[in-house]
Structures are given as C-alpha cells and as structure tokens.
Amino acid sequence: QVQLVESGGGLVQAGGSLRLSCAASVRTFSRYAMGWFRQAPGKEREFAAAISWGNERNTANADSVKGRFTISRDNAKNTVFLQMNSLKPEDTAVYYCAAERGLGPYTDYHLYDYWGQGTQVTVSA
Numbered sequence: 001q002v003q004l005v006e007s008g009g010g011l012v013q014a015g016g017s018l019r020l021s022c023a024a025s026v027r028t029f030s031r032y033a034m035g036w037f038r039q040a041p042g043k044e045r046e047f048a049a050a051i052s053w054g055n056e057r058n059t060a061n062a063d064s065v066k067g068r069f070t071i072s073r074d075n076a077k078n079t080v081f082l083q084m085n086s087l088k089p090e091d092t093a094v095y096y097c098a099a100e101r102g103l104g105p106y107t108d109y110h111l112y113d114y115w116g117q118g119t120q121v122t123v124s125a
Contacts, residue, residue, distance in 0.1 A: 002026045002114040004097045009119030012087055016123070020082040022097030022116055029078040030054045033104020035112060036071060036082045038093035038121075048095070049082060050105035060105040065091075087123045094118040 008020040026032065035050035049071035052058040059071050070083040080097060098112035106112065 002032070002099050004099060004114055004116035006095065006097045006116045006119040009095060009121045011122045011124065013124050014087060014089055016087050017083070017085045018087065018121060020084065020095055020097075020119060020121075022080045022082075024078045024080070024099060026078065026099075028101075030075040032099045032101050032114075033106055034071075034073060034080040035098045035100075035104075035106060035109070036069075036080075036095060037098060037109050038091075038095045039118075040093040043093075045096070045109055047107045047109065050107055051080065052104040053102065056103070058105055060107050062107075084121070087121075089123045089125045091121060092123050093121060095121050 003025040006022045033053045036048040039045040047062050050060045051071045068086045073080045096118045097116040099114040100112045
C-alpha cells in the first residue's frame with residue numbers, strides 16, 4: 001500500500017510560482033513512476049506532468065504546462081515535486097499526486113493505482 005500526501009498549494013497571483021510536494025510512505029519509492037494530475041470544478045481530471053521511476057528521470061508534460069511546470073523527484077526523501085512558474089488563472093484546480101509501480105512516465109490517469117487527497121491551487125487574475 002502506498003500513501004501519498006500533497007502539500008504546497010495555495011492562492012497566488014497570475015505570473016507567480018508555487019512548488020507542490022508529494023510525500024510517499026513506501027519503502028520502494030524508487031520503483032514507482034509518479035505523476036501530477038489536476039481537476040478544475042466541472043471538468044475531468046487531466047494530466048499535468050509525470051516522471052519515470054528510479055534514476056531514469058524521464059519526464060512528460062501536458063502541452064498546456066510545457067515550459068512552465070517541472071516535475072522532479074528525490075528518491076532519498078520519497079518525495080516528488082511540481083515546480084509551477086508563470087501561473088495562469090486557468091491553472092486553478094485541485095492538484096493530485098499519483099503513483100504506479102513501473103517504469104513510466106505514464107500520462108493516463110487510469111494507469112495509476114495510488115492517489116493523494118489533493119491540494120488546492122488558485123490563481124487570481
């Protein structure tokens with residue numbers, strides 16, 4: 001069983017930055033591909049960014065966040081990060097961290113078995 005706890009969300013003005021963190025309680029964190037997804041009110045959950053397992057550090061990003069969001073991981077701390085720069089009001093959503101055992105990166109949320117509770121990100125105009 002993998003437990004994921006996100007933190008770092010909040011309210012920020014357009015053009016600002018936030019860094020989300022996701023701490024995983026699992027002994028073999030490096031064997032899990034990790035992803036960030038987001039869900040705005042009335043919309044489906046959508047992919048934001050993902051990273052492969054271990055030290056591969058292969059990443060994938062949604063077109064809507066390319067050049068602005070960066071996913072990274074610290075296997076020694078069982079943590080994955082999402083650095084979000086140049087935030088826009090349309091980035092407002094609940095952001096979820098997800099984990100799936102395997103190589104990754106995985107962009108389809110159906111592939112992930114483990115999810116955090118989410119953290120709210122609100123970007124004001």
